[in-house]
Amino acid sequence: MPSxxxxxxxxxxxxxxQYSVFQMGIDHQYFDExxxxxxxxxxxxxxxxxxxxxxxxxxxxxxxxxKISYSITGTAIEQMVKYSPEALDTFVALSKTGCVExxxxxxxxxxxxxxxxxxxxxxxxxxxxxxxxLFNQRPKVFRNTELxxxxxxxxxxxxxxxxxxxxxxxxxxxxxxxxxxVYRRPSGNLGLxxxxxxxSDDVAFRFSSRAWNEWPLTAPKFASWVHRLSGNGxxxxxxxxxxxxxxxxxxxxxxxxxxxxxxxxxxxNQEWNFVTPSEALNRYSPTAELSYPRLVSWADxxxxxxxxxxxxxxxxxxxxxxxxxxxVYLKNNPSTLDLWRKxxxxxxxxxxxxxxxxxGDVHAYFNHYKSPYEAFINFMNVLNDFRESVLGERPSSxxxxxxx
Amino acid sequence: xxxxxxxxxxxxxxxxGLGTACQGLTTALASKGIEIEFVVPHVFGDEKVEHMQLxxxxxxxxxxxxxxxxxxxxxxxxHLKEFLTTKTTPSAETATxxxxxxxxxxREVIKTSIPSLLFSPYANPDSFQEALRKFSHxxxxxxxxxxxxxEHQIVKGLLPESVSEVLNxxxxxxxxxxxxxxxxxxxxxxxxxxLVSKTKGKQFDLIHAHDWMTFPAxxxxxxxxxxxxxxxxxxxxxxxxxxxxxxRIHKIEEAGLKEATRIIAVSxxxxxxxxxxxxxxxxxxxxxxxxxxxQQIKHSYEKDMxxxxxxVLFLGRITFQKGPDYFVEAAAKIIPLIPxxxxxxxxxxxxxxxxxxxxxxxxLSKNFIFTGFLKGKDVERMFALADLYVMxxxxxxxxxxxxxxxxxxxxxxxxxxxxxxxVLQSALKVDFWDVDKMANFIAGVLRYPELRQDAIQNxxxxxGRLHWGAAADKTMQIYKLALGRGR
Numbered sequence: 001m002p003s004x005x006x007x008x009x010x011x012x013x014x015x016x017x018q019y020s021v022f023q024m025g026i027d028h029q030y031f032d033e034x035x036x037x038x039x040x041x042x043x044x045x046x047x048x049x050x051x052x053x054x055x056x057x058x059x060x061x062x063x064x065x066x067k068i069s070y071s072i073t074g075t076a077i078e079q080m081v082k083y084s085p086e087a088l089d090t091f092v093a094l095s096k097t098g099c100v101e102x103x104x105x106x107x108x109x110x111x112x113x114x115x116x117x118x119x120x121x122x123x124x125x126x127x128x129x130x131x132x133x134l135f136n137q138r139p140k141v142f143r144n145t146e147l148x149x150x151x152x153x154x155x156x157x158x159x160x161x162x163x164x165x166x167x168x169x170x171x172x173x174x175x176x177x178x179x180x181x182v183y184r185r186p187s188g189n190l191g192l193x194x195x196x197x198x199x200s201d202d203v204a205f206r207f208s209s210r211a212w213n214e215w216p217l218t219a220p221k222f223a224s225w226v227h228r229l230s231g232n233g234x235x236x237x238x239x240x241x242x243x244x245x246x247x248x249x250x251x252x253x254x255x256x257x258x259x260x261x262x263x264x265x266x267x268x269n270q271e272w273n274f275v276t277p278s279e280a281l282n283r284y285s286p287t288a289e290l291s292y293p294r295l296v297s298w299a300d301x302x303x304x305x306x307x308x309x310x311x312x313x314x315x316x317x318x319x320x321x322x323x324x325x326x327x328v329y330l331k332n333n334p335s336t337l338d339l340w341r342k343x344x345x346x347x348x349x350x351x352x353x354x355x356x357x358x359x360g361d362v363h364a365y366f367n368h369y370k371s372p373y374e375a376f377i378n379f380m381n382v383l384n385d386f387r388e389s390v391l392g393e394r395p396s397s398x399x400x401x402x403x404x
Numbered sequence: 405x406x407x408x409x410x411x412x413x414x415x416x417x418x419x420x421g422l423g424t425a426c427q428g429l430t431t432a433l434a435s436k437g438i439e440i441e442f443v444v445p446h447v448f449g450d451e452k453v454e455h456m457q458l459x460x461x462x463x464x465x466x467x468x469x470x471x472x473x474x475x476x477x478x479x480x481x482x483h484l485k486e487f488l489t490t491k492t493t494p495s496a497e498t499a500t501x502x503x504x505x506x507x508x509x510x511r512e513v514i515k516t517s518i519p520s521l522l523f524s525p526y527a528n529p530d531s532f533q534e535a536l537r538k539f540s541h542x543x544x545x546x547x548x549x550x551x552x553x554x555e556h557q558i559v560k561g562l563l564p565e566s567v568s569e570v571l572n573x574x575x576x577x578x579x580x581x582x583x584x585x586x587x588x589x590x591x592x593x594x595x596x597x598x599l600v601s602k603t604k605g606k607q608f609d610l611i612h613a614h615d616w617m618t619f620p621a622x623x624x625x626x627x628x629x630x631x632x633x634x635x636x637x638x639x640x641x642x643x644x645x646x647x648x649x650x651x652r653i654h655k656i657e658e659a660g661l662k663e664a665t666r667i668i669a670v671s672x673x674x675x676x677x678x679x680x681x682x683x684x685x686x687x688x689x690x691x692x693x694x695x696x697x698x699q700q701i702k703h704s705y706e707k708d709m710x711x712x713x714x715x716v717l718f719l720g721r722i723t724f725q726k727g728p729d730y731f732v733e734a735a736a737k738i739i740p741l742i743p744x745x746x747x748x749x750x751x752x753x754x755x756x757x758x759x760x761x762x763x764x765x766x767x768l769s770k771n772f773i774f775t776g777f778l779k780g781k782d783v784e785r786m787f788a789l790a791d792l793y794v795m796x797x798x799x800x801x802x803x804x805x806x807x808x809x810x811x812x813x814x815x816x817x818x819x820x821x822x823x824x825x826x827v828l829q830s831a832l833k834v835d836f837w838d839v840d841k842m843a844n845f846i847a848g849v850l851r852y853p854e855l856r857q858d859a860i861q862n863x864x865x866x867x868g869r870l871h872w873g874a875a876a877d878k879t880m881q882i883y884k885l886a887l888g889r890g891r
Contacts, residue, residue: 020840020843020844021741021843021847021848021851022737022741022840023845036727065851075860104515211537281834309853311861312854312855312857312858312861313852313854313855313858315852316852317854329739354830354862355617357829357830357862357865357866370833371829371832371833372844372858373848373855373858373859374845376852376854376855377408377844377845377847377848377852380848380852381844381848382852401458
């Protein structure tokens, strides 16, 4: 009995305001209340609230046979509480159906897994506590920021007691193997659920593309692609940003109608059913070990992490940020710690990406800065103010403030 | 396909980006099999033009029988003396005159003085000599420089009334309040008349005229020969002078734009201004962005690492169009934060005295260096010294200087009000009036070396993509359109 496993990512960064060199030393309010509030309310109204209502309807309509999972960041939850409590209510309502699993990740959607296991674990615990507090669930399956995964990160997660983890089914990692089975970390027990990226991206990216030869995508058509895998796979993992519904794909594209019809179409073939990630790991044993010798994410053609750490600006900004860990810990001040961690949110570094100068324009869509340089200067101005004014440290490395 | 191309300057004798752009475009067009004859007011002999024929309709044979007359005129005409003693030519459009040597100026003036001798659309070289013999040197001096011949009248007859009026404007009775001296209009008129004469009997398929100075000649030739006219707009009077533009130039521009079969604009920015200010339908205007000429790329130029202060560079004409005042105001915000930084203003222009005063008023004189107009090797040295180049232009049709800076591995900040911002992604961009943001960017580039590294790296890749070949391909498409339509 093969299964479809849905996981939706819910994340909103807490965006920095325009912070010029002239504010340094004077202004220590770094975040843009207005922009953050506007975006959260917009996304809540276009996506979270209507999509949650649809999911709730589907769960009720299919009497518990339709199941889904979410990973919701702490920064998204904080902003829902502040700007759209009604959106959070609808997630709480979903958590009570018994058909929705909440996954684990870093509270701040950070890249701490690449810099500091100690800090990483603290953020994961903070998130896990939040999930328990809000949804009465202690997450058992882990999802790292941007699906960033490697053997090393797998070992770290297994050491933290997780049953399994989400990862990208990247071609170079899989080789001839199929993403439609459960795998296992080499010399370990951590189960790996791999994103079936073709089918996932058909919905998340290509759904409304008229240049695509499969347009328009209908639920029966998509279900038939899933059904075609019968006998060749156990599990189809459809992992995507939740903003696919109503935000990346507007309501007018028919994305909600597609989703409304899809579970029924999939279950028309009685072999097929829906599972949550934990259920998938319980139901299907790993077929083989799968090694990730490099850092893999779910972004871009090369599924690398270069969208966040690909140029000098990003590398240096991240380095300088994580160098402050000891000083921040020594301060032992919860609000300072929270501030430092909000600067860790991966989006701040994504805005500094210069990859798209040469090719794509995907990056530009999610960017409120006019250029990556602007994003970098803004971030560095904030970081330097944080270091000097909040931590009271003089510049620690020559690279941050060279003698001029 | 043979193109008769009308220009105003050609490297190395240039006052701005126009000559450089013409060099890049013609080189690429020639490599694609287009035959070009390029006509400028002066040929100096040291231009590198293997790819096409470069000519001038001016008298430049120093052994000509006119030589003596030149000397006499120098002694006797007050107009000439004025011209020679005017050191502060206010605009760089006329700076081309400053570049030329003494002898060339004389030629310029004698040419201006005897247009009737040069012009004769139906004459051959022999009849020119004959005509010359008819005039004694005395006569030349006595009769002065007024156009009076029937031949000149014929060219005038070819031009729209608005243009011939403007060109024959009685400059002597006017005060010199215009930023363009009377000499430029005389030179334009002269170029027009001479060119029509010179071009007699030449075969070509299309006329391609660069900027307003060549538009009257383009119009006259097109009307005379029936060949299509493509006008190429590198810069508009509106850009140079804003609302206080020179009405005479505006009229010539408008006549050329209306007469043209097709118009090439160097940016979408310029295209929209042509549409807005001259009422030309957008469908008639194509955009061809400038490229970077391969020879301009000189990453290898050595950086002077020994220098102590960071250098922020403004390089361009110090005129309204280039926004030098915004550069000064941004500097005033930076200096309290980063006291040891030098702001270099390289260029000359009518706003220079005012800016020097403003810098003194702000008490920033020790942070500012005014170099005056730089050319050739000095420009390269300046770029090599600079840590950052800023182009705060108020209205810049394209702006080739940032590309030059990038090719010297200098990060650039450019204004959104520039055509080049349409093609550059690796530059920092700011609205010219947003002095706070400009200052924030300047501080960012100076303080954060990572940004500098990335900007330089991205610029190298980007410059490689901005080649003239693409511009030539688009230009050829426009030629086809123009030829297809005919007149």
